[in-house]
Amino acid sequence: MAEISLSTPLDTRLIEQHLPAGEALAVFNAAYPGAGAVVSFLGNVRPDDTVEALELTHYELLTLPGIESLAQQALDRFALTGVLAWHRVGVMVPGDPIVLVAAAARHRRDAFAGAEFLMDHLKSASWLWKREKRADGWHWIEPRAVDHGDRARWE
Amino acid sequence: MSVRILFLGPLRDLADSPEMLVDAPLDWAGLLAAVGPAVAAQLGEARVNVACGGRVLADKTALAAQDGDEVALLPPVSGG
Numbered sequence: 001m002a003e004i005s006l007s008t009p010l011d012t013r014l015i016e017q018h019l020p021a022g023e024a025l026a027v028f029n030a031a032y033p034g035a036g037a038v039v040s041f042l043g044n045v046r047p048d049d050t051v052e053a054l055e056l057t058h059y060e061l062l063t064l065p066g067i068e069s070l071a072q073q074a075l076d077r078f079a080l081t082g083v084l085a086w087h088r089v090g091v092m093v094p095g096d097p098i099v100l101v102a103a104a105a106r107h108r109r110d111a112f113a114g115a116e117f118l119m120d121h122l123k124s125a126s127w128l129w130k131r132e133k134r135a136d137g138w139h140w141i142e143p144r145a146v147d148h149g150d151r152a153r154w155e
Numbered sequence: 156m157s158v159r160i161l162f163l164g165p166l167r168d169l170a171d172s173p174e175m176l177v178d179a180p181l182d183w184a185g186l187l188a189a190v191g192p193a194v195a196a197q198l199g200e201a202r203v204n205v206a207c208g209g210r211v212l213a214d215k216t217a218l219a220a221q222d223g224d225e226v227a228l229l230p231p232v233s234g235g
Contacts, residue, residue, distance in 0.1 A: 056234070059163055059227055061209035087234065099234070128234040129164030140165040143233045 006031050009082045010071045014064050014089050019097040024086065028102045032082045035104035039111035040084075041119050047094040053133040056089045056098070063089075063127040070121050078114040080105045085118055087128065120150040156222035160190065164230045166203075169193040181220040190228070197230065204229040 004020070004027045011028075021042050029038055045054050058064075071083040082104035092098060099122060103114030122128075124143040131140045158181045162170040170190065177189045186205075187195040197203050198215070205215035206227040212218060220226050 057164060059161070059206075059229070061225065061227065062206060062211070062229075065209075122234045124232065124234065126232060126234045127163075127229065128232055129230070130233040131165075140168075141233045142231050147233075 006084070008032075009075060009080070010068065011082075011084045011086075012064060012067045012071050013086045014058060014067075015086055016088075016090050019086055019088050019100060021097050021100045024084065024100060025102060028082065028084050028104070032104035034106075035081050035111075036106050037108040037111040038102060038104045039108070039115040040100065040102040041115050042097055043099040043119075045092045045094045045096045045098050050134050051094060051132045052135070053091055053093050054098075055091045055131050055133070055138070056087075057129045057131075058089045059127050066127050067122070070118065070126070074103065074114045074117050078103070078105065078110040078117065080110060080114045083114065083118070085122070087122065087126070089128070117154055120147075120154060123147045124151050158220045158222070159225045160186070161225060161227045162190075162194065163227055164232070166194055166197060166228050166230050169197065179220065179222040179224070181218065181224075181226065183216040183218045186218055186226065194228065198228065202231050 006027050067085055071085045075083050080103050084102040086100045088098045101115050101118040103111045105111040124147040131138045156179055157176045158179045161174045167173050205212050207220050208224050
């Protein structure tokens with residue numbers, strides 16, 4: 001990927017190919033020199049002996065607009081100075097980065113909370129559909145009860 | 156002119172193809188009739204949402220799609 005140019009204070013993307021997490025975080029950190037705290041979360045496709053591949057599909061008219069709205073909510077609710085929320089779509093293999101969020105704030109508690117808020121909503125309340133390829137073919141995955149519980153605690 | 160119906164996620168496997176075109180206008184009864192019994196049964200469940208023109212309907216049974224609208228059938232989601 002060419003040098004990353006970030007939009008501020010919100011940068012939300014759906015990424016069709018490799019998610020360049022290290023480069024993105026370096027650019028994010030540099031974009032908010034006034035932030036006393038930057039918290040990030042990188043999710044990788046969990047290695048699993050039975051899963052050969054994972055595919056995420058999205059819906060053009062809803063998925064990215066929904067993530068943009070989520071990022072704006074996080075910015076407002078936790079007094080963040082910047083938010084990054086990048087999600088992979090398409091086919092991935094175990095170990096591939098699948099989601100990256102980062103929150104910049106004056107203070108660490110807001111940054112931690114912002115990153116967690118973003119992840120809890122991306123897991124179970126974004127317009128994404130996940131399926132796994134195992135030896136016997138593709139299987140659709142639904143959020144676990146714990147994922148819904150993680151989101152509900154912000155209500 | 157027509158309405159495009161999109162089947163997202165697992166609903167894609169229940170439909171014959173990822174999308175279909177039907178005559179406009181399209182209401183809830185017309186949608187249920189158009190998509191076939193397997194998808195119609197899923198649409199009856201509260202956790203399956205319907206979007207029209209890029210907006211999720213608060214009441215999917217109030218669907219009123221016009222010429223050129225895109226109607227998306229949205230089963231439960233699962234992200235990263």
